[in-house]
Structure formats: structure tokens, C-alpha cells
Amino acid sequence: MFTESWLREGDDAVRAELCPDGYKFMGRNSIRHSGGGTGIMYRDSLNVKRTNGGLKQHVRGPTHIHGHILDLVVTRLAENIILNMPKADHYLSDHAAILCKLTSSKPLITVKEVKYRRTKSIDISALSREVGESSLCRDVLYNSHPDILSACDLDSLTCNYNTTLSGIIESHAPLKMKTIVSRPTVPWYNEDIHKAKLLRRKAERKWKKTKWEADFQLFKKRRNHLTHLLNEAKRKFFTDFVEDNSSEQGRLFRATRSLLGKNDSTLSFPDYDDKSLLVNDIARFFARKIIRIRDEIDSTVIAVMDTVPKKSSNKTCNLDPMPTKLVVKLLDHLLPVIAKMINSSLFGGYFPQTWKKALIDPRYKKAGINDFINLRPVSNLQYMSKLAKRAVFDQVHADLQSEHDLYPLLQSAYRRGHSTETALHKIYNDLSMAMNRQEVVLIVLLDLSATFDTVEHSVLLISGEYKFWDPRNSTCVFCVIPIWTFSVCLVR
Numbered sequence: 001m002f003t004e005s006w007l008r009e010g011d012d013a014v015r016a017e018l019c020p021d022g023y024k025f026m027g028r029n030s031i032r033h034s035g036g037g038t039g040i041m042y043r044d045s046l047n048v049k050r051t052n053g054g055l056k057q058h059v060r061g062p063t064h065i066h067g068h069i070l071d072l073v074v075t076r077l078a079e080n081i082i083l084n085m086p087k088a089d090h091y092l093s094d095h096a097a098i099l100c101k102l103t104s105s106k107p108l109i110t111v112k113e114v115k116y117r118r119t120k121s122i123d124i125s126a127l128s129r130e131v132g133e134s135s136l137c138r139d140v141l142y143n144s145h146p147d148i149l150s151a152c153d154l155d156s157l158t159c160n161y162n163t164t165l166s167g168i169i170e171s172h173a174p175l176k177m178k179t180i181v182s183r184p185t186v187p188w189y190n191e192d193i194h195k196a197k198l199l200r201r202k203a204e205r206k207w208k209k210t211k212w213e214a215d216f217q218l219f220k221k222r223r224n225h226l227t228h229l230l231n232e233a234k235r236k237f238f239t240d241f242v243e244d245n246s247s248e249q250g251r252l253f254r255a256t257r258s259l260l261g262k263n264d265s266t267l268s269f270p271d272y273d274d275k276s277l278l279v280n281d282i283a284r285f286f287a288r289k290i291i292r293i294r295d296e297i298d299s300t301v302i303a304v305m306d307t308v309p310k311k312s313s314n315k316t317c318n319l320d321p322m323p324t325k326l327v328v329k330l331l332d333h334l335l336p337v338i339a340k341m342i343n344s345s346l347f348g349g350y351f352p353q354t355w356k357k358a359l360i361d362p363r364y365k366k367a368g369i370n371d372f373i374n375l376r377p378v379s380n381l382q383y384m385s386k387l388a389k390r391a392v393f394d395q396v397h398a399d400l401q402s403e404h405d406l407y408p409l410l411q412s413a414y415r416r417g418h419s420t421e422t423a424l425h426k427i428y429n430d431l432s433m434a435m436n437r438q439e440v441v442l443i444v445l446l447d448l449s450a451t452f453d454t455v456e457h458s459v460l461l462i463s464g465e466y467k468f469w470d471p472r473n474s475t476c477v478f479c480v481i482p483i484w485t486f487s488v489c490l491v492r
Contacts, residue, residue, distance in 0.1 A: 002027065004070065005037035021184030026050070047268075054078065058100070059086050065094045073098055092220065110182040117173040119323055127172055127326065132333040136164040140337045149344040157341055158352040158384070165321035188230075188237040196226040249421070267362060267490060269370055279488040282362050285372040286486075312390045317380040318489065319359055324383045342388050355385035358486040379486065 007014060007029055015025050019041060026048060027039020042048050054077050063071035073086045086100035131137060149157060200222040207215035245251045272278040316324045327334060345351055358379040365376050400406040407415065412423040427443075434441050 002037075002039040002041070005039055007037050007039070021186060024048075058082055059088075059098060061088055063088050063096045063098060065091060071095055071098050073100060090216065092223075111179055112182060113177055113179050115175055115177050117169070117175055117323070119173050119326065122172045122326070124326075124329060127168065128330055128333065130168055130172075131165075131330050134164050134168065136160055136337060137333050140340055147340070147343070148347045149340065151348055151350040154341065154344045154348065154350060155352050155354075157337070157344075158354050161337060161341065161384070162321040162354060165327070169322040169326070188233040190233060193226070193229050193233060196222070196229050200226050249419075267364070267375075275490060279490060282372060282375065283360070283486070283488045285375075286360065286362075286377050286488075312383075312386055317359055317382055319357060319380070319382045327383060338384070338387065341384065342391050345388055346392070351388070355382055355388065356484045357382070358484060360486050360488045362488060362490075380489075 005027060007027065009029055019025050022044055023041055024044050025039055025041050027037060029037050040048070055074050056077050058073045058075065059069055059071065061069070063069055071088075073082070075081055081103045083101040083103060086098050088096035089099045090096065200219070203215065203219040203222045207219045242252065267278075269278055272281075314324045314328060320327075331338075341352070345355075358381055361378040361380060362375040363378055365374050401415075410426070412418040412420065412426075431441055431443075
């Protein structure tokens, strides 16, 4: 427990630096320029909550070199977890360490079961040969089926695609399960730090055995040396990381979140012992949220080329029948199948049912708030579903931008060379220019909740029909609108 800290509201990086791996920090910020804050550091496996009143402080002797009691051990009055009176140990600094025995047991090692496939050991030549000889590819290449399939035939083809690839990947790389122990690791840990930890531990054991002052000073020297090596290793790692990825803003933002301790997205709802009940309640919450928001609101041929898969993300979803990186390697055999499925979908204005299923990964908007309203649903789709959307996007984007220049001048989203960064530069420049002209500036920011989920599609189609496309060819847009289904997944 920290009885005095100098942490302020914006010191997230300092808090993250204070906590070793596997620990968290909770506290009250300082309201003055120095001192006045309090806090507690605890293992992340413990369920720690804020409370008011009903507490007892157990330390009775001085804990500071000037005789003050500044280090505390506090428990609830109703709990009896202290076995003996806490006492001050050696002064490793101007504060003494407080030692006491607790009735609580040591937290169990975190273990989890993971599913995996040995995809790196697959013989790509044998896999490619089996895919090419499958009925899926032979029927598309050699049978006299129409180029554009009906809705029923398209559903059958997509189901055959998923079944065939699932069976082939299962024979080459069966799904296996193993149990692993979760241990905190850091990327800057090196051999010098490992040796320094061994020397520190050796000096500590010797000091505790002899109780000599010389051994105590040697222990402090080894401890300070280890701290110095850790700080230097971390500083060098982040410096090199920023330099190596200065052109990749995405990786830099993710590293910043990790540095500030904001990347802990593990869901924690202690009131739920049954995980099935938890995911069902989350799914119902997301569905009802969209319905509630909507209730509050007033009421061409696409040819799939081989460049479309290359432009799409190669991430794999658990709904995919085969890992995406393997599908990309087998495009020589699968591209005709993919082309027929997507062309049939867009020609007939029908989106296959298997493409409409999403796997929801709920993530915290803000850390530390265990409430469904603080969850953000991240949808994971099948690779084929994303390919179909990419094919449509490429055609519509080329038509809006290159051929007719219909994009709004100030739109920053979904445009190459535009981002929140360029939008902020534009706003900052406009503000500066207006202030130079001695004008009064007012900014109005509109925050829409669940924007894309609450789009009124009938209004969207009418607007698009009026401005952009012929109503006779609007079925390719309408085919995506019918109800989607989703499942909630808690394991990443």
C-alpha cells in the first residue's frame, strides 16, 4: 500500500512503470502539486474493489526513519486475514518494509487450454493438389453450371466451400488442444538482467542468514544495479521500437497503449460464475442496445480479379473453414470458386447466410469498469464475407473518386491518405487562421452511439438511388441488409 504518492490525473505512464508484470495499481490521485495521493498495488488475479468505511489499520510501530507511521496494513473490520501484528523490517530506503502473515493462500498459477493447428508443418504441394482435385474445384471448372447461380445454388456452393476446406485442413493439420501456463514476459529481458537477478537473490539470502551490515549493503548494491539494468533495457527497447516503426502509426499507437497500461482487455465479471450465461447476457445487451437506439431515431457486374484477395486483410476468424494464409496460397485453384460465389451474390442481390454470421469479441471501452455498457462489440467475419465487401468497395470507390469525384472535400474516413491525424491538422489550421483574423471560434462535436448499426437502410437506399445509382441496379446493395446473426466469444 502507498500512503503517499505524487501521481496526478495524467500520469498513466508512471503508473504502468510502477507495476511489475502481473500487478495492477489502484489509488486516489494527488490534488496538490506534490504529495497527498494514496494507492495500492496488487496481483491482477485478485478482485480488488473500492470501499468506504468499515476499515481497520493494523500497524502500530514507526515505519519511517524519523519515527512516523507512514506505511499501513488496512483490512475490513468484518475480515480476519491478519495472523500476527505487522512489524517493520529493515529500512531498504527511508521507509521500512512491513511484514505480516495472512490467512489467504498463494494465488494459483494461471493455466488455460488453447486450440491450435500445426500449419507450418503442412506440405503445401500436397495440400494444393488435394484442393485442386476436390469436387468443389472440379464442379466449378468443368461442369456446365451457369456463370450466375440462384440463391439456393449459391447457398449450396458456399456450404460446399466451407465443408470441403474444413475437411481438407483437418486431414493435413488436425485441431489439437494443449494446456499452457500463463507467465508474464517482457520483451526487454536479457541475459545480463537474468545474471543480475541471480546475484541479487544470492546476496539477499546471505544477508538474511548472517544479518551483517556489510552483507546488507552488498544486497542493496546488487538490487540497485539490477534496477539500473532494467531501466536501461526498457529505455533502449522503446527507443529502438519507435525508430524502427516511425512510419507505422498503428504499431506505435498499440505500443503506447501497452506502455500506459491500457491494453488489458480481459473481461472480468465476478458476479457471473457461468460463462454461458455471461455471453448470452452480453449478446442480448448488444441486440437490445441497437433496437433501443433505433427506436429513439425519427423514423452493376462485379468481376473478382486476383487483386481483390491481395488487397484484403489476411486475418483468420474462427468461422473460417481454413486459415486465411493457406487459402491465399491456394488461390490458383480457389479463385474460380471465389469469383463465381461473389459474382452470383452481387448479380442476384443475395448474400449467402453463412457470410452473415459474425463472431463478437467484446472489449472494454475504458479499463476497470465492469458493466455491459462499457463493452465495445468487435465483429469478426469470414474471409469470404470480407472479400465480397472488398470487391464492392473497390468498384464503388473507383466510381466515386476516380470517375466522378463525388467524395466530400472534408471527408477523412475510408480514404487513402486521410486519417484522424490529417483531420486534426485541418481543424488546427482552420482554428489558427480564424484566430489570426480576430474571429470568434466555436467547435461543435457530434458523438453518435452505434452509428453503423443504427443506419436506417431504407433511407440509405432512397438517398443512394437519388444521388448515385439506378434503382434497377440497387439489389447489390440491398442484398446485404437482411438480418445478420452473431455469437459472443470470450476466448481470443
